[in-house]
């Protein structure tokens with residue numbers, strides 16, 4: 001295997017590591033904290049290019065535009081997967097390694113944690129005054145009573161408590177010791193957080209393997225049924241089957257659209273609302289729906305979102321005999337915020353065939369040089385502006401064609417009397433005779449269309465639950481404080497002295513106040529001696545003495 | 556009051572707050588200049604609070620430094636109050652939460668950062684962060700004028716409860732990132748000075764500040780506060796909102812990419828704090844990188860980027 005080969009190539013090193021040991025070493029490196037850290041930073045770095053280079057999955061149009069602008073880069077970029085960073089082998093390699101490292105990290109830590117859960121609170125330190133916070137007082141009370149009070153006080157604070165009977169042996173003879181620990185949930189939180197990262201990744205991965213997403217344009221008065229052929233674009237996971245598509249259909253009655261007419265937001269969208277009815281399955285009764293942005297229609301685990309809208313001019317084309325050869329609403333794709341929209345019309349029933357290519361402005365403005373522009377996104381005063389092309393549309397050879405562009409290879413532009421290309425501008429209700437007896441085109445009106453996105457993301461609830469569990473675990477991991485406390489009763493020079501110490505295993509707590517409380521509870525009315533804990537903690541903060549240390553150096 | 560009056564009030568409040576905070580900043584700079592002359596004979600590492608002289612005995616430059624430090628904080632309180640008024644007036648004028656565009660996000664974010672800073676001044680005595688925090692606040696308020704947007708209604712895609720949660724969480728986390736970055740930056744400077752400067756040469760501004768160690772601890776606490784909130788904003792509320800608005804949870808839109816990068820870098824920071832050899836300096840540098848990614852996401856991606864978020868903030 002690779003490992004053995006590598007070892008074999010290093011003859012001059014000291015006795016070669018046996019392969020197993022080497023593999024163990026590799027594994028230990030992989031699951032170390034340092035590796036996790038480096039992989040995290042590497043993941044961040046690897047994510048960067050995808051925000052600058054257009055991504056196929058995000059905006060395929062932008063990728064085409066990029067390829068046209070920088071043709072010499074395309075080959076290299078493609079080879080490096082730069083147009084699809086987040087599915088590229090190198091990006092995947094980093095996060096998969098991170099996941100392996102994570103799992104390799106979680107499993108042993110879970111065992112360690114399971115053992116720690118059963119462990120008893122640790123031995124008392126020899127010198128209490130070297131603990132981050134401590135206090136001491138004299139007492140006349142019976143040592144057993146003091147110890148009893150300490151046990152009770154710490155139990156009340158939900159510590160796990162052990163007591164040692166007094167002893168005259170050992171480094172520090174005493175009359176009784178109480179050992180206490182709490183905050184076990186911190187590590188549990190940490191484990192939950194890391195496990196749920198795996199959960200989220202699994203949820204996302206499974207979701208994208210079985211999920212699908214597609215979009216379709218539906219004109220008012222028309223419908224959409226959930227089959228592959230009805231989608232304008234469609235992406236799905238590797239394990240998705242077209243037969244998984246739930247057999248619903250949607251009829252769009254109205255697409256209500258309005259924009260702010262005045263005020264500072266003039267022209268900004270105000271309302272997008274699609275109203276119609278949905279038939280969950282062929283034999284079932286239709287139910288009304290009302291989809292707005294942010295309020296999708298839910299049906300059979302699939303969601304139908306309203307993600308866009310636009311205008312479809314109703315155009316009627318007649319041939320030279322006055323026969324209607326084409327009529328209906330043709331969606332034009334909006335290209336800017338004022339809904340200047342572009343589109344084409346293909347008429348194959350005439351001879352020669354006819355193609356119209358142009359744009360629609362919903363509210364017409366005319367510049368000084370006669371250029372037509374859109375001045376408002378609502379369809380108040382639309383103009384349809386186009387060139388006509390005659391010849392062969394190229395539909396016969398069966399190769400797929402976009403309905404939004406003309407294949408002009410075998411087409412010639414219709415010219416006006418002046419020999420120039422003929423630009424035709426039609427207002428609503430107007431019509432025009434094409435020169436040379438080519439027939440007529442009329443612009444009869446406008447209908448709105450809705451662009452729906454249909455998506456199914458299986459396991460999304462699971463993923464969300466994992467993310468929320470991760471949040472909760474994270475909060476526990478960051479804010480629960482594993483703490484230890486000890487109380488020791490000793491006889492010093494004939495007096496009974498009670499010592500109290502606290503240790504916080506993560507930095508930054510106000511331990512002093514806790515020590516004060518503990519002292520008060522243990523002593524009954526005993527007088528605290530030494531520094532007031534609160535002052536001490538504040539001073540430690542200001543001077544940076546470090547209130548607490550003792551974070552485990554490496555896990 | 557009419558909508559227009561509220562809108563005018565909010566504009567004026569933002570201008571006023573920028574002026575007051577600029578004065579606060581200047582006060583902190585004067586404090587800095589004054590304390591450069593102060594000799595601190597004893598190393599603050601070894602003194603407790605009792606060792607610092609009482610105010611009346613202070614030498615002149617020290618008194619001036621202390622005075623201007625106080626003025627800086629007082630002006631910060633005033634400026635933050637005025638800023639809060641601006642945010643409130645803006646919300647009243649727009650009749651919605653005032654974070655529907657980049658301008659509103661910036662002003663609300665600065666407000667939250669200042670509130671967090673002032674709370675910590677009160678609780679933890681972190682007025683030494685004043686020069687950085689007020690300087691940052693003034694800069695952002697100034698820059699926000701570049702993206703000034705008059706009061707107006709929300710576009711439909713932004714009209715969602717998840718937006719409210721998503722943005723307010725992002726702004727709170729962002730405010731904390733500002734404070735955390737300040738603490739980490741100071742930590743780097745101070746810890747270097749502590750390593751390099753012999754005890755008898757320790758005078759001037761830096762030595763009035765807390766120890767590097769406690770700066771590091773402050774930085775950790777603030778980042779530990781910010782990280783879960785950012786997690787919620789960027790990786791839970793954001794995707795949920797994106798799902799309702801755009802029909803997908805996560806689409807590697809540039810804004811999403813950088814939110815993810817920020818999250819990953821700060822996760823790296825929290826790890827670095829627990830990794831031998833990375834604690835301290837390494838971790839602080841990672842925290843600063845995290846902050847840069849956050850700022851870049853807000854400024855760079857908004858101004859130059861495309862993507863679905865482009866129209867928003």
Ligand code: HEM
Pocket residue numbers: 030031032033034036040098099101102103105106190194197474477478555782822825826829
């Ligand atoms: C998938 C990427 C990872 C992310 C996003 C992540 C995130 C985090 C975060 C945010 C914390 C802070 C919580 C705290 O301080 O208690 C943390 C702590 C920790 N992580 Fe990770 N982690 C990842 C992978 C790993 C891996 C692979 C390991 C094992 C090598 C690991 C081991 C630890 C440990 C031991 C802590 C506790 C540190 C402490 O005591 O503060 N993590 N992680």
